[in-house]
Amino acid sequence: MNFEPYLVRTPQELKEASLRHGGLEVTHQLNSKEAHISASRWTRRHLIAYRLLNRREQAFLPVLRPGHDTVLGNNPRALYSGSEGELMRLPDGFFWVALSRAVRSEAPEAIRSHPQRHRSQVEHPGFMNSSLEIMGSSSPTIPSASEFGSDHSEPFGEDENDARRSKPEEVTVHLAISFLQLALHLILVQDENGQMEVRPRVERKMTLASTMDGALIAAEDDGGICLMRRVPNGWKEEHPFLALLEAKRSFRDIRFDDETNKGNPMISDETLAQYLGEAVITWRGRQDLLAHEVFLVAATSTFVRFIHFRFGTSYLEYLDAEDVATQQAIAEDPEKDTYVHMDSSEWFNLQSPEGRRNALCHILALLNWHEAHRSTSSQVVLE
Template structure:
């Protein structure tokens, strides 16, 4: 049996490259990362403390040992892109008989229109009087700089003119979309959502709860105000809602090690019962909120400031996805969606697990794990695809985020998640088959959604 890879608590191991975020896209990249970190290849080569650490304490070494392969960011999440291009009600004014969703056009136009003028200077009372007032209050809390009464010094940085700030213009992310409808009210003004590294530093002290509240408020507006989940007026039997409660999952790896993961909320499916509403599927999407990016860099090619995610944050996203998937197999047979949020930014990710990955997690010896990853007939990896970051301070960012949320619901309906009910126990994922959904879907437009995970992973 090979020995465990030693881990020095006092001397941090080098990154894959200086200031280079983890970006392994195939087995060759994984091998290169392994060599840079003491030939770390499999789970049981982590130290006992590393192996048993909760998902919130995962590091770059976990990214390697859990065999994460990442795809380049895309303007629209690849697994949802085709469906979005064909069936998005936001991007096709006037609607179409085959669109499976109905939206309140006026409220959607307001949500995706211009941001309230002087957002951070208004009182919360003033913001609450506006349409989507709850969202504007949450957005102002996240965007407003912390004023402590003490002057704070920042290093002088060269300012660069940016066209946009760390999110993709909806004209690029959403083909054939029109510009958001302009508000005639003087309460609204052109977007002022430019966020460079200095401004991002000012927000670093914001607690994660501020970010989580902002995303939950946006989800509420998208799911309960813009989307008409029951346009026929019949009594609702199921409803998709934001999940504000945190959920903890405990899963066992390598046959005996229990690992915990706790999310910051997400999107869930609720079902009506005789006693009220019951959470039928808590994990339509997980939410993981962070207070700050590693840094915000200016990308000359894009003409924008682009957020950079640290390896530790990426490892926490991975840990949340793996442990939740492992502990809830019956609810998550097709992988895990995770909404990553930092301050006023959010992006959508999808984690997919190869056919032999569960056996890899359950293997109890180093030799067995090494044999699996060396066998060309086996696939042992997690793939992650992700959208670019969308800034909820901008109309473009809110529009792209709304389109993702609606596409995510259509994906779950196509995969049958709407019809999977029961009491979802976060520790074991067992549930009962529930009644069929009353969510409006046109069965004549069933389409095969490409998961977008046909990756060239090398030999």
């Protein structure tokens, strides 16, 4: 069975998707089980009911386009064969250790080749990349020697991806947090005498949001980027959601595009719905901190991408509607924006200098965006 990615870009396409799913239009039409499950179990039906418009991925998130031009060096020679002690003694050693754990194969004899698999050109060159598994489906896969995504510095293919499937998700989380530490504490110059500091958030955060019937829906991230305020006895978390982090261990399905000579991981409905669910529930549950936007850092193996969710000006009114008829009327009002608008970057491989540079640009641009929009009561001072 071929998997068709969620390619709803416009309101008209959302209506067409609704018709293909029995006329599902609004959240009140979800059954009781669907309406109350946690974000980690959301499906394509949630993508439709919560009105996600998923725009094409871009090399740089439009909202963060100003960016930052910082160049990182090549990988150390000991990355693949050196001891962790050797790597730790290098400059930025904690990051190289985290990267080595993610890229080294602990059981090279288990790497499999699949010469019998059929490979064909990708059917949808505009689809969004992802890391989610598609249970019970199959699709063309990428040759081992093919280059991956937009990062041309480091080859990555099916065999490498297979070798990383056995690594626990915590390896990905550790690498992502280590890169955030590198970017925020060793590359970004913050005011050492100031009252505010941006940090990686290692702790997971669970957010609860209520539904119209009083039930609670839960969403838990894998960490993120937070803003801390200095207090007399130490530091206090001022804003825990400058960005959410969601990690996956490996890519399940990679398709090869003959036109671009790139491998593209497909995004499953379940992963995309999980991203959306975490954004919606966190936004809904923390209206005191979040206005109309949520940023999410998606990490898979050694790759990261940046996702921007923007909630329409009437989206909260849509969610708070008391019944199906009221919700449908709000959704059909052409004067109201009741959609979730999603933009995403390409995948950046932290295994390569180019990937690290692009990811770093996004992180620094993200902080500049928050400062410019005054999402907190105080600003982070960048020198």
